[in-house]
Amino acid sequence: MTGSATDQTVTKTAAELSDAEVKKAAHKLLSQVGGSIATYAEACVRCGQCAEACHFYHASGDPKHTPAYKLFPIAKAHKRSVSPLGWLGLAPDVSRNDLAHWEELIFDSCTMCGRCTIVCPMAIDISSIVAATRQAFAKVGLGPPDLRAAAENSRDRGSPLGLTEEALEDRIEWLADDNEIDIPLDKDHAEVLLTVSSIEMMKYPQSIVGMAKLMNATGVDWTFSSEGYESTNFGYLSGRGDIAKTMIERIVHAAEKVGAKTVVIPECGHAFGVMRWSAANIVGRPLPFQVLHITEFLAEMKRQGKLKFKSFDGSITYHDPCQVSRRGGATEEARYLLDGFATDFREMTPTGNRNWCCGGGGGVQAMERAAGLRHKVFQIKMDQVEKTGAETLISSCANCRLTMDESAEHFHWDHKRDSLIELLADHLIEQE
Amino acid sequence: MDLLSFARGPALQFAIGVFCFGVTWRLAILLFTPQARDLTPARKGALPSPIAGGREVFRRMWPEIHPTGSNMFTTINGYVFHLGLAVIVFGFAPHIQLIKSIFGTAWPSLPNFVIHIAGGVTIASLIAALVKRLTSPVLRLISTLDDYISWAVTIAPLITGYMLVGRLIQPYNTALAVHILSFVVLLIWLPFGKLMHAFIVFISRARTGAYLNHRGAQL
Numbered sequence: 001m002t003g004s005a006t007d008q009t010v011t012k013t014a015a016e017l018s019d020a021e022v023k024k025a026a027h028k029l030l031s032q033v034g035g036s037i038a039t040y041a042e043a044c045v046r047c048g049q050c051a052e053a054c055h056f057y058h059a060s061g062d063p064k065h066t067p068a069y070k071l072f073p074i075a076k077a078h079k080r081s082v083s084p085l086g087w088l089g090l091a092p093d094v095s096r097n098d099l100a101h102w103e104e105l106i107f108d109s110c111t112m113c114g115r116c117t118i119v120c121p122m123a124i125d126i127s128s129i130v131a132a133t134r135q136a137f138a139k140v141g142l143g144p145p146d147l148r149a150a151a152e153n154s155r156d157r158g159s160p161l162g163l164t165e166e167a168l169e170d171r172i173e174w175l176a177d178d179n180e181i182d183i184p185l186d187k188d189h190a191e192v193l194l195t196v197s198s199i200e201m202m203k204y205p206q207s208i209v210g211m212a213k214l215m216n217a218t219g220v221d222w223t224f225s226s227e228g229y230e231s232t233n234f235g236y237l238s239g240r241g242d243i244a245k246t247m248i249e250r251i252v253h254a255a256e257k258v259g260a261k262t263v264v265i266p267e268c269g270h271a272f273g274v275m276r277w278s279a280a281n282i283v284g285r286p287l288p289f290q291v292l293h294i295t296e297f298l299a300e301m302k303r304q305g306k307l308k309f310k311s312f313d314g315s316i317t318y319h320d321p322c323q324v325s326r327r328g329g330a331t332e333e334a335r336y337l338l339d340g341f342a343t344d345f346r347e348m349t350p351t352g353n354r355n356w357c358c359g360g361g362g363g364v365q366a367m368e369r370a371a372g373l374r375h376k377v378f379q380i381k382m383d384q385v386e387k388t389g390a391e392t393l394i395s396s397c398a399n400c401r402l403t404m405d406e407s408a409e410h411f412h413w414d415h416k417r418d419s420l421i422e423l424l425a426d427h428l429i430e431q432e
Numbered sequence: 433m434d435l436l437s438f439a440r441g442p443a444l445q446f447a448i449g450v451f452c453f454g455v456t457w458r459l460a461i462l463l464f465t466p467q468a469r470d471l472t473p474a475r476k477g478a479l480p481s482p483i484a485g486g487r488e489v490f491r492r493m494w495p496e497i498h499p500t501g502s503n504m505f506t507t508i509n510g511y512v513f514h515l516g517l518a519v520i521v522f523g524f525a526p527h528i529q530l531i532k533s534i535f536g537t538a539w540p541s542l543p544n545f546v547i548h549i550a551g552g553v554t555i556a557s558l559i560a561a562l563v564k565r566l567t568s569p570v571l572r573l574i575s576t577l578d579d580y581i582s583w584a585v586t587i588a589p590l591i592t593g594y595m596l597v598g599r600l601i602q603p604y605n606t607a608l609a610v611h612i613l614s615f616v617v618l619l620i621w622l623p624f625g626k627l628m629h630a631f632i633v634f635i636s637r638a639r640t641g642a643y644l645n646h647r648g649a650q651l
Contacts, residue, residue, distance in 0.1 A: 035467030036639045042462065043636040045629050046579055047510065048570040052502045063573040082461050118651050119496045119503070121510070122633055123488060123640035277647055280471035290473070329475050329648025350499065353650060 011148050012141035014100035021140040026094040028139040029077040032132035038082075040129055041075040043122040044068050050116035050126065055357050056109040059376040065109050067116035067126045073102050074133050103142050106133050108370040111361035112270075113322035118354060127327070130362075131236070138239030144367040151234040155243045159198035159230040160366070168229055171201055175209050183212045187223035192297075193260035193289075194222050195231035195251060195275075197268035199398040207398065210425030211266060211294065217428055218301040222264075228254025231271035232399070236278065237363030248279045255289050262290050264297045267421055269321030269397040270361060272328055293324050294421060295396050299333040308429040315344040317390035318420070319381065319404070320355040321397035334396050334420055341427065346388040356380045358395075360403025371406075378407035385415060392416040394423060436605045439612035447619035448534075454623025455631060462635055475648030488641020489634055505564065509557050516554030520547055520590070551594055558587045578625045585621045588614040 017025070033041065050067040051057045057065040077094050080086035112127040120126075137143055150160035158164050163171075169185065176183040184190070194215060200207040215222050228250035235243025255263050265272040272293040280287050292300075301307045318334055325331040331352050338345050348355065359377030364370050381404065385393050393415055395401055404417055433441070478484070495507045521527055523542035532538040562583055565571045592611040594600075601607035622628060644651060 033465065035462065035465045036643065038465045039462050039632065039636050039639055042458070043629060043632045045626050046571070046574045046576070047506055048568060048574060049496075049503050049506060051570045052498045052500065057570075063570045066570050066574055068574050117640065117644075119498070121492060122629060123492055123637040125640050125643065277472050281468060284471070286471050286473070326651070327644075327647065327649055329644075329650070331650070 010141050011143065011145045014096050014103060014142060017096060017099065017140055017142075022094070022096050022099065025099055025136050025140045025142070026077050028136035029074050029094060029133065030081055032074065032135060033078050033081075036125070037074065037129060037132055038078055040124045040126075041071060041078040043124050044071055044075070045122060047121065049119045049121065053116045053119045055111075055113070055115070055359055055377045055380055056373065058356075058380060059359075060373060064105060067110070068124075070102070070105055070110060070126060070133070071124070071129055073098055073106075073136075074129055099137065099140075099142060102133070103137060106130055106137060107143050107147065108364060108367055109373060111322070111357050111359065111364050113357035113361055114327045115322070115354070115357065118326075131239075134237075134239030135241055136239070143238055144363075144369060146368050147234065147238045147363045147366050148240070150363070150366045151238040151240045151243045154230060154232075154234050155246050159201075160232060160234045161198040161202045163196070163198040163201050163230065165226045168196075168201070168224070168226055171205065172208075172224065175205055175212075179209045181209060181212055182216060183208070184223040186226055187221075187258060190221050190223040190258045190260055192220050192222035192262045192264055193228070193251070193255045193258055194224055194264045195266060195271070196224065196229050197232045197266050197271055197398045198230055199232070199268070199402050200266055203402060204398055204419065204422075206422055207267060207419050210419070210422040213425045213428060214298060214301075214307065214421065215264075217430065218298075218306045220301075223258060225254035225258060227257065228252070231265050231275055232268055233271060233274040234363060234366070236274045236282075237270060237366075241282070244274070245282050248275065248282055251275065252279070252283060252287060255287075260289050262292060262297070263287075265291060265293050267294055267321075267396045267398050267401070267419055269323035269328070269399060270363075272321075272330075273323035276328065293328065293330055293333070293396070295324065295333040295337060296330050298421075298424070299336045302337060307424075308431070309341045309424060310427045310429055311343050312341055312423065312427055313343050314392055315346060315388075315390040316342045316392050316394055316423075317346045317348055317385055317388040318351075319348070319358060319393060319395040319397075319400055320352055321395060321400050322355070322357050322361055324396060325355065326353045337420065337424060341424070344390075346390045348384040348388055356384060358397075358400040358403045359407070360399055365399055365403045365406075371410075374403065375407045375410045378404065378411070382408075382411065382413055382415070392418055392423075394418045394420045396420040434605070434609075436609040436612075439609040439616065443613060443616045447616040451619040451622060455628070458623055458628055459631060459635075462632065470646060472646070474646045478645050478648055481642035481646070482638075484645030485638030485642040488645075489637045491641075492637050505560075509560055509564070513554050513557040513561065516550045516557060517586075519550040520554065520593070523547060523550070548597070551590055551597075555587060555590050555594070558583065558590070581621065582625045582627050585614075585618045586627065589618055 054067050080091040083091050085091040110130045112130055114127045116126050154160050172183050172185050233244055233247045235247050265275055276291040359374045524547045525541035528538050528541050592614045596607040596611045
């Protein structure tokens with residue numbers, strides 16, 4: 001993802017675009033086509049296998065939610081550029097109607113969870129295609145207004161939920177006092193820079209307390225930084241490359257300033273995905289520190305014997321955040337943390353890398369207009385959880401948690417839900 | 433020049449030329465389109481990309497059936513017509529002779545009755561695939577003209593081959609010419625439509641395999 005200062009800052013509908021803007025979107029689509037995207041754009045055999053793997057299609061039964069259908073805009077732009085008909089000006093270009101039709105499909109009904117890639121016989125990574133297509137749409141101001149606002153809030157106020165530097169300082173002070181716990185902020189030097197998801201800070205503050213408690217127990221030298229704290233990246237999710245880069249650079253700057261060797265991403269799947277697997281590419285240089293999801297970091301601490309937990313005797317099932325497990329490669333870390341801790345751990349079916357998405361990833365959680373579809377999708381999760389018979393559903397992603405909480409409220413589903421980190425912190429054996 | 437001489441001679445040569453040029457051109461586009469270097473460190477224990485990519489090419493040959501079995505038909509039917517086509521193209525004695533005349537290499541053929549059964553099953557399988565494409569709302573939506581042309585040029589040599597072997601077209605030379613011409617059309621179309629997946633599948637799977645392996649994702 002690359003950003004530029006010329007990204008369209010006013011949200012528009014396709015009908016409001018000028019002809020020049022339509023061409024600009026088509027051009028941007030084409031500029032996204034690297035070797036892999038070109039391959040994917042040409043590879044689809046339109047077998048439709050991906051439909052049943054997609055939670056949106058599974059929930060709605062609407063063919064337009066078929067993941068392969070989301071390839072069409074970029075495939076059209078690519079075909080025009082490489083086919084002889086295109087050279088003669090006879091291949092159709094991406095039109096205003098295309099932009100209008102696909103906007104909802106590219107933003108509202110794809111969480112970039114990557115489940116469709118598992119079943120695709122051609123191994124097309126549709127998540128990459130959707131991320132690239134979002135950038136082209138965002139270039140001319142298309143996309144859900146609330147998603148774009150979240151991105152712009154992040155750039156202008158530090159976080160999508162208004163967690164400004166001042167608010168961060170206030171809340172940390174409040175949480176530290178209230179819970180009688182040390183939460184370091186802006187230390188001059190630290191081995192580890194811990195970041196936050198503002199969802200946690202604003203809606204699940206006990207998660208911050210839990211993280212601090214666990215970090216303190218490990219004995220590592222860590223800090224938060226008011227210069228780079230928000231790790232959720234709505235710039236990336238909204239297709240705003242310029243904002244994505246700004247958000248990453250803040251954390252990189254903060255980490256470099258304190259000399260951190262490790263940046264820990266809290267319970268947020270997409271934050272981890274962007275910072276671990278895209279950030280270096282977006283800023284254009286290798287990062288001088290390692291990036292770990294909180295479950296990876298704590299699992300390592302547990303392996304080193306720095307964390308011990310009292311057993312939890314209730315029945316638990318675990319929701320894998322897609323960007324941590326399926327697309328992040330850290331599927332086993334949460335299970336390692338649960339091993340020996342959760343005495344009655346029950347896996348969902350399917351689980352791990354094949355788990356169903358919560359329905360709120362990819363920024364969909366922030367789109368008000370997508371709420372109805374999102375709730376439908378959550379029925380898959382409720383069904384999965386109920387089949388395990390487990391009393392408590394936990395996850396290690398605040399965005400998944402928020403999605404699940406909102407949908408649970410919608411359905412008056414009173415199943416217990418919790419965060420893995422909070423549960424671990426509550427059962428920490430504090431050593432002298 | 434009679435029809436058979438035309439089919440065996442200039443038509444086939446032209447088709448092979450178009451096929452070679454088209455396949456090379458499309459592969460060149462995919463292989464030479466620049467791909468930004470990934471600056472993120474690979475997960476510890478990740479395989480080298482060429483090995484991970486190669487592994488993915490073969491790993492995906494094992495079908496992934498949804499727990500509901502909803503993709504059972506598409507998956508099994510896909511295997512049936514792909515294997516059927518391979519048996520007919522590479523197992524039928526006259527086809528092996530043709531390959532030998534072009535490439536100078538040959539191998540033992542399969543008995544004719546095996547080829548006949550494979551031909552029948554493959555035609556039935558392709559017809560079933562078309563019916564599925566026409567009746568499934570998902571497939572109807574995502575299908576393009578390419579899908580129908582590709583289907584037609586794939587089944588045509590099978591049907592003309594059956595007519596040739598069954599002596600349904602007389603004289604024999606005309607039937608043979610029609611069969612060869614249907615293959616000529618297939619060769620010419622292949623690089624320009626989705627049948628090109630016969631080559632792209634290796635690149636696509638390898639790229640995704642390398643990409644996800646870099647992250648340590650185990651699919």
